[in-house]
Amino acid sequence: MTLDDAMTAAAKAVEDQLDRLLPVSDGREKRVHEAMRYSSLVGGKRLRPFLVLESSKLFNVSPSCALRVAAAVEMIHCYSLVHDDLPAMDDSALRRGRPTTHVQFDEATAILAGDGLLTRAFEVLADPASHGDPQVRVELVSALAAASGPAGMVGGQMFDLLAEHDSTLDIGAITRLQRMKTGELIAFSSTAGAILGKAPHVSRAALAAYAHDLGLAFQIADDLLDVEGDAAEVGKDVGRDVDAGKATFVSILGLERARAQAGLLAKQAAAHLESFAEKAELLRQVAEFVVTRRH
């Protein structure tokens, strides 16, 4: 199976799982449930869930458990997009080629839909259907909360907002920002299979090292797309960082060096997976994919 086929199949499976896990209601509160579905059921590369599913295969984790964890991670990712797109934050009108949630619904509903996705993610992880061993479930909750909380994604978004018009950030600061804002959730996704499979420390460390390089490569590629991409193809507004005079990997390194660095990190990421032999082939290809994608 090619990576493209595998990612398409995984995205479909994750969407079906999200559809089953997200609430429906006949009550007045159904508006927020509809907004949660609107924010998460359509589109996206579903990269993070794919990492959960592929890392789970390395340790022969039950596919039904892996799929629930994959859906929970995607809920967290989608909540972060809904809140980041709000007028008070990045003020984005377009996401995945469609109106953002606050444009389609309204701001209050978008805030609540994000809150609902975030909360539901932890409820899903804590459910016995996600793993038979409560120790594993609680470890998943703990790791996902750490990755997405005030020392992780939430802190990273704060940092990012404050750095919006700051052209003085250096590579160290941008790398730290990236690690918090996107890197830790990618790291959780890449190591979730090891948690589910109760894998030995050495396997977890290999996946964490892979995720570290992958996350950085991903962010540099994102910065490149912001400069070189086409809004229709990328599915969201582009050119915003340049317009804001914001320091990015590209503004500091220049296009050529940024592209080279992303390629190097992708190769380095793949190299960490040697011990998994051919079982990790798709994870290796993902590293290549994130730096060559057009959206």
Added chain:
Amino acid sequence: MTLDDAMTAAAKAVEDQLDRLLPVSDGREKRVHEAMRYSSLVGGKRLRPFLVLESSKLFNVSPSCALRVAAAVEMIHCYSLVHDDLPAMDDSALRRGRPTTHVQFDEATAILAGDGLLTRAFEVLADPASHGDPQVRVELVSALAAASGPAGMVGGQMFDLLAEHDSTLDIGAITRLQRMKTGELIAFSSTAGAILGKAPHVSRAALAAYAHDLGLAFQIADDLLDVEGDAAEVGKDVGRDVDAGKATFVSILGLERARAQAGLLAKQAAAHLESFAEKAELLRQVAEFVVTRRH
């Protein structure tokens, strides 16, 4: 010890615990950490944490475990206040006698502070320090997520926003709204001790019944304060429901009957605690307190 002394001592202990559990940082993201602290470290009755601590005493739960769970519940409560106060939601400028978080900081920071408190609450519950048994921790995560998620508090806030100018709601609809918006978190708080203490089903059911009546009494008292209270004493804007032409327990029942109903529910709540004898004395007094409080 009088109830007042006990609540004051508990509030102090919870604030110290929150202070220990909330993040600090020297990085640029410290703004969101400061906002999380601003939103949760000062004031409030700390009713929900008090319920956690008192229900824990019924089953001889370790005070240090109970205090962590109490702080986690308060994080959830405070996040909900921060988001509800936002301009897109209730647009409140005053809370606990101080500027609301988005007024003191800004909207983006307030949204992120809420997200951070919500996420950190689950991280705290999942930590081994909250209980030695992972089954108990995962049960706490599951119950708190259900109470505060799209079928609980988040759904209730959506319902409430949509009902803002609706004078046609009947008692059934208002009761359902209240149960989702405030009742389920009060129920979690009242039964958390039973989860921590691995109490038998009959004890959990008694506490759940207590919480059901207590939550409803609390909401009716809140509606009464909105009509009869003084902003300076209540610590937040009053008269908003009347101004909005919103149906409340008071608008439907009238002042007299609403007051009588709140009193009846408080007595009924206390009666559910008979089997705990004198150990539940403060919980009984809390029921009386919620309907006689002036703030």
